[in-house]
Amino acid sequence: MILITYVAFLRGINVSGKRKVPMVELRAMCERLNLQDVKTYIQSGNIVFKSSIVKAKDLAILLHNEIKKHFGFDVPVIVKTVDGLSQIIEKNPFISQEDIAANKIYFVLLSSQPANELLENLSEETFENEEYAVIDSCLYLKCALGYGRAKLNNNLIERKLKILATARNYRTMNKLLELCNQ
Incomplete structure (x- = not known):
């Protein structure tokens, strides 16, 4: 199985005490989605991970839906490959x-x-x-x-x-x- 490195950019979390998403919880959620080598960077919602899923848009939808289910609010997600970044x-x-x-x-x-x-x-x-x-x-x-x-x-x-x-x-x-x- 080939793993591709991605970065997910979440919009509008942990701003002024609203839409709180603890990074530890976010990493655990990503790992439950079978994302590998999950790392977060600063509280504004940046996730580096590896996945066998080949379409960045599919990963954006997956993360968006899981964040909504887990945290209870809509968070726009943009995903880029490491090459795209x-x-x-x-x-x-x-x-x-x-x-x-x-x-x-x-x-x-x-x-x-x-x-x-x-x-x-x-x-x-x-x-x-x-x-x-x-x-x-x-x-x-x-x-x-x-x-x-x-x-x-x-x-x-x-x-x-x-x-x-x-x-x-x-x-x-x-x-x-x-x-x-x-």
Whole structure:
């Protein structure tokens, strides 16, 4: 049996005391689903694991359904292969080491490629102190004032692109890639 390494990104858990998901419980739940070598990283919902299931979308549905059953609330889940994660990081157009060190670079992972018409509509808007680029199923975001003050935040992106999304900073993405390769 061939095992593929994946990363699952959960959206909106453990924020402001809402939708609490203890990482120990989340790992145990994943192991009951026969996911292998399960690791979590920080409380915001990042799971690295191996599985023989070959479709990331099938794993996203499996995790979503099990989280709903186990914890009692809906949590959007986006799953990427380690190769997919690596490509997302490599395609990042915002490579200034100064911006990276200042935590100004974010990856907004999209559940699929957005419709061209919606991307065009978004491109007509301006977001002061923010730059972005959409490449495949990731919106790369540079926030001069930090993500906490960004107008182009996750909720707005989901609304404008009519798609599920979840954001992670540059450091988190690289740490997840490192965990995948251990």
